[in-house]
Amino acid sequence: MILTNAQIVLPDEVINGTLTIDQGVIQSIDQGGVNLPGVIDCQGGYVTPGMIELHTDNMEKHFTPRPGVAWPGIQAFKVHDAQMISAGITTVFDAVSIGDVIEGSERLNNLTRMVAALTESKARSLSRAEHLLHLRCEVSHADTLEMFLSLMEGNTAQLVSVMDHSPGQRQFASLEKYRQYYQGKYKLSDSELASFIERQTEASRQYSDPYRKAICALCNQRSIPLASHDDATQAHVDESHDLNMVVAEFPTTAEAAIAAHKKGMFVMMGAPNVVRGGSHSGNIAAYELASEGVLDILSSDYYPASLLDAAFKIAELDSNDYDLSAAVSLVTRNPADAVKLKDRGRIESGAQADLIWSNRTNDHIHIEHVWKAGKRVY
Template sequence: MSAMDLTLERPRVKSSELLLTNARIVTETEVFTGTLKVQKGLISAMDRGNSRAPGAQDCQGAYLIPGLVELHTDNLEKHFSPRPGVVWPSHPAVLTHDAHIVSSGITTVFDALSVGDVIDDSNRLQHLRTLIDALAETRKAGMLRADHLLHLRCEVSFGETLQLFEDLVDHPLLQLVSVMDHTPGQRQFVREDKYRQYYQGKHGLNDSEMDTFTRNRKESARLHSDHNRRAIVAICQARGIPLASHDDATLDHVVESAGFGMCIAEFPTTLEAAKASHDHGLRVLMGAPNIVRGGSHSGNIAAAELASAGVLDILSSDYYPASMLDAAFRLACMEDNSYSLAQAIATVTTTPARCANLHDRGVIEPGKRADLVLVEPRGQLPVIHNVWRNGDRVY
């Protein structure tokens, strides 16, 4: 595909009007059977009861929910590097990722790209700018069905992270930044056996190589983590970019995150940290795969336990896009928490949108964007029939 092809603007033809009836409409507070009218990409009316107007689409009692808002997924990186040593052409990788996202009911996605890594000269470092450019180019050309924004995940223990971040912070797609520290013995990997298991499997290290790797990571964290964290936070505060903590495990971690003005607590690893985050006004984000699988792959707190405590605010697909909608419906069906279907759906729509300062979407009400998903539960499995973005059908 030529550069000329990519830069051509091909705006979608907007549907003048969309009328959906006999749908179980999920609002921020309730579920009712009704009719939804869309004009010029916005929800223009919402009424209880069914319509017999010509052209009305009969939803046959399926649920109509807001388009999902995903704050943290590394799905783009997986499509760009589908196997170790394999680098896929960047623009096709973005398009395939986009199709995967939309087919999962996600209409707004924050593509989470890593700034810094635990491995020197990794694919993430070599190709970071390539992925960002491909994302921006396909978006500008009108080739993407979901609304793609940028989330930079900053590995503060890596020596070059701050310089890399400073080079990217003014990118127009950047709307969320998280600070993370994957040093062994703390946060996500407080259990070093889990750290060894994960990285030996990921990078094929023998025991001696793993010992050296662990020592080097601890030394790098000692030299860089605190300075990089404070500098990145200060830059984001000056620009008004929403901030997220990552893998907070202790009360001290949470107090520091709250002091930095962070609005989201990504993947707290303990109940203590999740409760404290909630008390300090941070919205607690957990991985949807944690709900679907019944626990954390790292041996940390189960998301269901946070739901039982009433401190689970946002679900993210993390590494598996289809998990997001699945987890929301499972959350509403669990007997040991108080989440209604409306509250469960809000964890993947309303709350993440508001945390990211996207106040034009994430809820079904007049005047909001017509980002919508028509979904029918089959047992515990939600089956997506249609997805609309700005009133246009994209799936």
């Protein structure tokens, strides 16, 4: 396969050129176009690496499309997969939550169903993207450690993140934002919310520290990459670094992001944060971290189509030094490097031919086609 007349986004520059792919691997990258039978003319559009998503909750919504509705696992997973690949995401770390802040929630009920569907879909080659398992561990939940150990007996996670969503700290340092979020999400009365806050505060005090340490110790023993979540202070970052975490997911302050970046952790922020122009929780905006030069990875989080748009938006902002190559690396090369996937996330000879062809349509980047290991999947 030959792609020509393309603006090829390389790790350090953008060239107008031609890509040659054979056996699912990039063979050569050449300046200029070619006029040969059967070539694919990209019409001056962009060719970028297929994107790598380290943290998405997108699968969950397809398993419970409405309250009380449990959709069959394989069908739900295939719809999720189609949505990811149409967004240009060719490698997906599906974030599956262990523990939740609400007892008996659909999130807990869906845990084993989602893991089983992911595993079966891979075994039956039913997906277009490559799906890997990301276990999100809510360490303020009483059953989290037991569930984590049980899951790890039969499955190999490729990424584990550790989080504590209890009130008054990290993502919810503002109790007002906490009340607004959980009262709106779960329709709690004022008295129910007060009891809920009390229970969550006590659960965090009792479980968070020992569970965090136990989970990280096991992952370090098995060489599974670790991610922190919602670090807000220098102390949070110091703890995460001491536990050998390599990714800082969604730090809530500039202080934490700058400290994590200095320690060599990959600072991840949400692509919806970029597209919307700020955090829905009132925390630091991703573009502010870009202006500081400490933004390393973008994640689509809850909205897959935000990822490519966000990378191009970062490149277009005058407030930072990210050119298009650096901005595209936020969704390709950098996440690959963070979890040691050396065969993808960049356009270079010998790399896997996971590719996106897109064109600019006004202020939107429109995806024409996506290839996974040289096979067209969209």
